[in-house]
Amino acid sequence: MQVDGERMDNLPLISVHASYLLALGLFGVALARRFLLVRTRVSVEPPALPAGKVEGWFYVPADLLCVLLFSLMYYAFAILGAAAEGGKENTYTPAALLFAIGIQVAVPAAAFAIMVGRVDPIRWLGLRWKEWMQVFGIAPLGVFAMFVFSIGLYLLGYQDMLVELGAAEEQAAVTMFREGEDTVTLIMMAFAAVIVAPIGEEIIFRGYLYPVAKKYAGSAIAALFSSLVFAGAHGNVAALLPLFVFGLLLVAVYEYTGSIWAPIAVHFLFNGSTVAIQLLARFADLPDSVAR
16 A cells, blocks of 8 residues: 555555455355354344345355355456556457456356246246336436435545545546547447446346345345445446445345346436436536536
């Protein structure tokens, strides 16, 4: 760690390590406590959220290993992304974006393969959502809540604090949307952010990691664990806290509705709004503070 005004170029890596170590630590302690209580024949049924609709009866102990493997895989990719961010490398090339899109498709597909034959995907993810019209209220409210939270962080000096610590003043993706000249890259970035990420990330983080953790560690630990892994997976210092809070919001939406369509819709609208703001900043010459 560098001090005395020098930039902490390793801050992205530190943030990734911290988020994953905390996530795995919390989950590990909860599992260890459950195991010890089982050994002493004490009832240890994890408490469920009173209004929660996310089922977990179809998960088995082997899913814990899959959750660990998925988490470590995202950990590895986050380290690579954070190292590139700290080294000021451009990771937004067509080849890199194609690889990222492939991962966003392959990992949820692996989760589907794990669950095949065990439970109907419609029931697993709540795909037959009878109250689907609620999405037109839930999604805008969720995005509005996140924008209010982000504005609050800005007013509290969160960005200034990150700059003082040595974090980039704006995310690399923001810079690319505002200054990138390669049209193919910009289209791929928008497609990945608005379409691929909301579907792929919600299936794996809320659809699989969260309910497995909920069954074996309880709702609170599961929400913290999945949200920390979700935030750390993006490998960006400035986005770590907002994405952690966003992950908690998406868990709450999933529990409230019982359908993965709801967090996908919130995620889609949030990412779409963010991309739209960045493009407006590029073509309408908005102030820098608006686009960050």
